[in-house]
Amino acid sequence: MRARIIYNPTSGREAIKREMLDILQVYESAGYETSAFATTPEPMSAAIEARRAAEAGFDLIVAAGGDGTINEVVNGLAQLDKRPMMAVIPAGTTNDYARALKLPRDEPLESAKVILQNETIKMDIGKIDQYGQSKYFMNIAALGTISEVTYAVPSLMKSLYGYLAYLVKGAELITRIKPVNAKVVYDEGEYSGKISMIFLALTNSVGGFESIVPDAKLDDGKFTLLIIKESNLAQILQIVAQMLNGGKHVDNPQLIYKKTNKVEIIPLDDDRLKVNLDGEYGGDAPMLFTDLQQHIEFIANRSGMPEAATVSDRTKQQFMADVEKLDVK
Numbered sequence: 001m002r003a004r005i006i007y008n009p010t011s012g013r014e015a016i017k018r019e020m021l022d023i024l025q026v027y028e029s030a031g032y033e034t035s036a037f038a039t040t041p042e043p044m045s046a047a048i049e050a051r052r053a054a055e056a057g058f059d060l061i062v063a064a065g066g067d068g069t070i071n072e073v074v075n076g077l078a079q080l081d082k083r084p085m086m087a088v089i090p091a092g093t094t095n096d097y098a099r100a101l102k103l104p105r106d107e108p109l110e111s112a113k114v115i116l117q118n119e120t121i122k123m124d125i126g127k128i129d130q131y132g133q134s135k136y137f138m139n140i141a142a143l144g145t146i147s148e149v150t151y152a153v154p155s156l157m158k159s160l161y162g163y164l165a166y167l168v169k170g171a172e173l174i175t176r177i178k179p180v181n182a183k184v185v186y187d188e189g190e191y192s193g194k195i196s197m198i199f200l201a202l203t204n205s206v207g208g209f210e211s212i213v214p215d216a217k218l219d220d221g222k223f224t225l226l227i228i229k230e231s232n233l234a235q236i237l238q239i240v241a242q243m244l245n246g247g248k249h250v251d252n253p254q255l256i257y258k259k260t261n262k263v264e265i266i267p268l269d270d271d272r273l274k275v276n277l278d279g280e281y282g283g284d285a286p287m288l289f290t291d292l293q294q295h296i297e298f299i300a301n302r303s304g305m306p307e308a309a310t311v312s313d314r315t316k317q318q319f320m321a322d323v324e325k326l327d328v329k
Contacts, residue, residue, distance in 0.1 A: 003032035004061055006036075007091075016108050019109050023089065045072070047076035050077050060299075067096055085298070088298065089112055101301060103301055120300060121219060121298055121305075122294035123202075123296055124202050124219055127289070135282070140276075140277075141282070142197070142199050143273055144228075179194040180194070180267060180271050181194055182265060182268055184263065187262060188260065193229065195229060198226070214247030217309060221261055221292075223263060225256070225258045229254050229255070263288075266285065275287060
């Protein structure tokens with residue numbers, strides 16, 4: 001078997017680059033002939049290499065870097081009919097996806113070693129259709145002023161100050177929230193009106209917090225749709241407090257909280273409705289979002305996940321291990 005590590009050489013203060021020889025050895029010991037590719041400033045460098053490696057027959061693609069690098073690799077693979085397995089080595093600021101996969105987030109080498117546990121999960125992937133073009137995301141799509149926090153924080157500031165950078169920028173922007181007039185159509189209904197914020201989540205890890213989507217499942221074919229209706233500053237602060245206090249916001253009357261496979265978001269006036277995809281600017285609505293159930297198989301610390309996090313309770317490796325235990329004559 002062959003593995004290709006696609007890594008961002010500037011992520012995590014270059015921690016991955018320093019440990020690359022040891023990381024390569026981990027995948028070699030797991031049975032993969034392993035090579036590495038450093039991303040370049042070329043747009044979608046990681047996506048282009050991921051697709052090339054998949055079409056060349058690699059069995060495992062490892063995305064090593066922040067959530068942006070993982071997003072690019074997912075975009076390189078998700079459109080293919082035959083998709084290799086993926087692994088993640090986190091080295092970003094929030095590392096939301098690694099949190100969802102229950103991977104060590106501060107030690108790249110330890111994260112690589114998770115492959116030795118022989119545990120995987122087939123993760124849902126979000127697909128976006130717009131003007132005849134498709135793109136993909138693996139964790140969250142966010143629309144509205146609050147979603148501008150992530151891509152408004154300069155990369156250097158994120159690297160140096162981490163969460164503090166987001167808190168500083170968030171405090172600055174929360175006083176400038178401007179509701180937008182939009183129509184949101186989902187499986188069981190629709191909402192039209194002034195909206196302060198829209199979340200579409202595939203996991204329960206959003207901005208480093210696990211209580212914003214407390215009941216998320218990773219493989220059920222459903223987004224968690226969260227719409228914050230037009231709210232004043234006091235109402236938004238109350239919602240944030242409820243989010244951080246055990247997910248009590250789900251019953252707030254200022255929210256719509258739904259599970260849905262498809263979502264269409266249509267602005268109803270001339271205001272821009274920017275879309276944040278996995279922490280980066282991803283264009284402007286209108287957009288159609290579809291949850292592709294169990295679309296890419298990931299190496300994961302499956303034994304570290306609560307049973308409620310998934311609808312599938314067995315991995316391929318677990319099944320094969322059980323078969324091997326059978327005393328077949």
